[in-house]
Amino acid sequence: MTSLYSGTAVVPGIGVGPAVRPAPRPTAPENEPAGDPSATTVAFGSAAAEVARRLRARSDAASGAASEVLAATAALAEDRGLATFVTKHAAAGSGPATATSKAIDELAAMFTAAGGLMAERVTDLYDVRDRIVAELLHLPEPGIPVPDEPVVLLAEDLAPADTAGLDPTKIVAIATELGGSTSHTAIIARQLGIPCVVAVTNLKEVPAGGRVAVDGTSGNVTVDPDEDEINALIEQDRRSRAAAEGWTGPGRTSDGHSIEILANVQDGPGARVAAEQPIQGVGLFRTELLFLERTTEPTVDEQVELYSAVFEALDGKKVIVRTLDAGSDKPLAFATQPDEPNPALGVRGLRIGLADPGILDRQLDGIAAARERTNADVRVMAPMVTTEAEAQWFAERVRARGMRAGIMIETPSTVLLADRLFRHLDFVSIGTNDLSQYTFAADRMAPTLSNLTDPWQPALLASIKLVADAGRRAGKPVGICGEAAAHPLLACVLTGLGVTSLSCAATAVRAVGARISQVTLAQCEEAAAAALEATDNLTAAKAAKDVLQ
Template structure:
């Protein structure tokens, strides 16, 4: 009998095939021998180092967002706090696997209590636990099966190391019971172009082997679907993908209204991949990767080399660089504030620069040096800005180096102050991931709250409209570089709200650009107004789609 499960749509497209599930995770044996505490600590250290080495190797070959989350997960394996907890349990008489399990459980409890982005890392912690335990017990590394035929992956949740290694020709769709639209699973699935639905209630009831159809546009998982219906959906998806593959840019609506289509990158390799797409530049260059793996701050020259690799890949196209967005779930060994009660609301983003202006100045020096070396069209923006004074302070430092200055709009305060902020700035870019979390006071990783952090929420769309209108009054551009920019239907609504550029994963560029090219600006505005008038996220998406199906006035 056909059954339909609903969740949050995060990557559009259709995937059909038998369901597969991750292999069981290893557990510490109940009768594990304790042994000498120092030997236990050494065994843990060796296993953790090997796990970190493998994750970093995958990070180097993955590129894009997958590389960032893998590198961050690797740092968890070698976290000093984790090692301290393991030593404590080893001293109390636990063997290596048991001490590791208990230590991770303590950290997971702390992360959960912290909430926000720290709670988001609990899945990563458990993945690190399982990989270290497997290494200690000399078991195969846990992960995702490699099916012989195109299959649909179902899971409670997926760790970054699992998602980043997926083969899109074998795993044609993903559905998870946990996670949200900005979870690591969603972000990496989008980078890989795999249709994905998250926060699917009761997904655990679907057994492996059942034929499943995942609709990443509608947000549904259908078990034992009707063959004729599936055939129609697959054909429609084929036509959509064909149209996207043939789109060559530049970004504009059917009646010629320009909307820049940009890419999110984090290193030279990712920028070179993005440059193969019909983009008009980089809308979000994440600079964290160089910092996250370091115990000391990288030099200006080291930074300049990394930035130059991205600038060179883009040639004469613009690059918007985001300064260090660390803190919270991305701690720095040399800068993170210790023992913050709520890191998601603590010293992160620009606040690190405010606390240590020299670090920010050195990063700006590196960006300026790379810009001068390559002759690139570079603009710089700061994350986690909350006041006009902060925006002015940052802009003055950027302009002193001959560069254009902007900020991320990620907090309600910057939405309300948008007109005043534009007095000091050349542009802004809206980070919908954090803006939704802070607007709704909702942990974006909590599956029970995923409807609140869905970018279709009318209140979030209203905030975007306010900022876009402020940009129009100032005659300055307003971009979106959160995950919302990668959804083709939502990209239409954002354009209708007045957004001037959309920056997304390189894999989503053609789908977004192609869909925009099929509608007029008037249709975009009608879809936007329909979504704004809706009562919730689900009806907002439905209303936007219905508005597009109306004949032109």
Template sequence: MEGTGVVSGLAYAPVAWVRRPEPPSLTGPELPADEVETAMEQFRLAADAVVEGLEHRAAKSEGDASEVLKMTAGLARDKAWRKSVNRHIKSGVQPVNAVAKATEEFVNLFLKAGGLMAERVTDLRDIRDRVAARLEGRPEPGLPEPSEPVVLLADDLAPVDTAGLDPELFVALATELGGPTSHTAIIARQLGIPCVVAVGKMNLLEEGDVVLLDGGEGTLRLGADPEQAKALVKQDLERREKIAAWSGPARTKDGHAVQLLANVQDPAGAARAAQSEAEGVGLFRTELCFLGTATEPSIDNQAKQYRGVFEAFAGHKVVVRTLDSGSDKPVPFATLADEPNPSLGVRGIRTLRINDGLLSNQLDAIKQATEGVDVEAWVMCPMISTLPEARDVTRQIRARGLKAGIMVEVPSTALLIDQFMNEVDFVSIGTNDLTQYVMAADRLSANLADFTTPWQPAVLNLMARVAEAGARKGKPVGVCGEAAADPLMACVLVGMGMTSLSMAAGAISAVGAALSEVTLEQCQAAARAVISAFDDEQAQNTARAILNLS
């Protein structure tokens, strides 16, 4: 069975299916009028309990897992969704059925919107099932509890389930849906669990069938020779042990230095990332500090959050991304409601069109947070697509004595990169959105998973174009999308001339270990070869052949 491999590695074990509960019915017995207030309170308590549980898990998680859990908690907290549930309860619908009806309304809206909003449908239905379970006095749905290591299978995994995976028990996972930048893929990559998504015909596998999963090839094999399979897994285990033993700073085999940085979302996550081999922060996602905030935080409150991250990486570089709200990150005070196409709408820097004070307040807070802290603060703005935007934000950032940069995630910016380089001090490529926009493909669509990989030659060409422009202008070019966490792709990016790679802290050792096995010349040869590839598969195979990574 073939799918899209998103985390390399091998596992040979019986399969265990995640079986989601039957969704609650849209209809039921009528709710008596004198029970409406009690029912609304029952719903509030159930939804609040789900939010509390998600936020508790987020606090214990790190990196992308924590981010995804916070975003999912935001759905359970969402005022519009709760208002819709209460509206149905007031009309005489039982609370469980009201939750189902309101959720289905939002599911239809999200699917109609497409893009990043459609990606949230799995998350929204997971919230529905958890709140319904609370209302009915049942345990919230979750993972199976195997007594031996298993390969976990699901149609699609909810973020809560993926973030809670124990790699000792769940040695690999595969899903029928999803794409290379889905929540399942992102968290699996952080945890280092071999993972394949968008697998066809996986429903033919039954509980207990023993399979060989290859996350590099993107395959599941039933009926593999047990001895051969175990030998392959043993070789892969040796590879992983080598990764675990790696220590920075990162260099290629011939001594070329590569700055490996961490993606963080709050002070707690930064403190955990500081214990890794990260040399600094390449992406501080500031919006994730404020997903649950109904109104814009004061400059002092923002500065307190930012200072915690700066203090965790004192003496190092911290790249702060200004507020990237909208689309799949609906920050209440910086997101338009009911946008017909949110991923192409008012998001990132475009939120200044509805609240023009957001950027100046945030920059003041960042500047305030640096006072008294030995930190090299760089600031970059997301979703920049025109030269006037770049010039304006750069002027404001530099006015506060900070290094000014932009994200390259809109194709127009990559196409005019030489002119953009004249305006800024540095750029960072967001490969997730750049790939989605270049290929015009929803990045969670299982049917389009082969389009939404950064191995697509068109995406590789644009990234190489950006790196070359940075070299000509003598300005740093980083990568902070999911592509940076792929060890094979990381070597190609270094060959293109990227000066830094930023990723979940848990992925740094794998990337560092891969770089230590190749020369800069090999990386450059791979980079030259992949941009001429016929398709994504040929690009990946060509890079693997040239780099010969173990």
């Protein structure tokens, strides 16, 4: 009998196949014999170093978000705080595997208590634990089974190291019990183009082996689906993919209204991959991701080389550079405040530059020099701005170097101040990931709150409209660079709200551009109005879909 389960749709498309689940993760043996504390510490250190080495090798072979999260997970394996906890438990008589498990539990509790973006790293911590324990016990490295046929992957949650290594030709869809629209699973699945639904209620009831259909557009997971219905959805998905593959840009509606389609990048290789797509430029260059492994601040000359690699890849197209968004879940050894009680609400983003203007000035010098070397069309924006004074302070520093200045709209205060901020700025870009979290006071990784951080929430859409209206009055552009820009249907609604550009993962560019090209501006505006009048995220998405289809 057909059974239907519902969750949050995060990557559109249809995937059908037998269900598989990850193999059980290794656990520390009960009553593990205690060893010499120093030997236990050494054994842990060796295992952690080997796990970090493997993860970095995968990071080097990947690109974009996959490379980013693998590098961050590798850093967790060699975290000094983790090693300190392991040493403490070793001294108390625990063996290597037991000491590792206890240490991770302590660290995970601290991350959970911190909330926000730190809480998102708990899945990563447990993945690190399992990999180190497996190494200590001489067991195979845990992960996803390699299937012989296309399958649908079901899991409670997926660690970044697992998701980043998936083969889209074999894993045709993903459904998880946990996670949200901005979780690592969603972001990497979007980069890989794998249909994905997260926060699926009662997904644990679905057994492995049965035929399952995952609809990444509606959020439905169907067990033993009706063949006629699924074939119709598959055909619709096939047509959508064909339209996406044939889209060559530029971004515009069917009646000629222009909207820039841009890509998010983090380094030179990622920029070269993005440049192969029909993009009009880069809407978010995440500079902090270049320096996650650095223990000291890079010199201006080093920064010039790294930024130039991105600018050269875009060959004269627009590049919006975000200054260091360090802190919270992306700590930089040379910039992040230690031991903050709540890093997501602490010294992060521009606040680092306010505390130490030299760090910001040297980065701006590097960006300006790379711009002059490459003759690139560069604009610069700051993350985590909350006041008009901060926006003015930042803009003056950017303009002193001959560049255009903008900020990220990520906090409710900047939404409310949008008209005043445009007095000082040339543009803004809305980061829907953090704006959702701070608007709804909801942890992005809490599965029970994923409906609140869904970008279809009417309150978030209303905030976007307020900023877009302010941009129109000022005659200045308003972009979207959060994960919301990667949803083809939602992209039409954002266009109707008045934004002027959409920046997303390079793999989502064609689908977004193609979908917008199939509708008129009037249809986008009607869909936006319908979504704004909805009572929640689900009814907003349905209302927009009814208008556009």
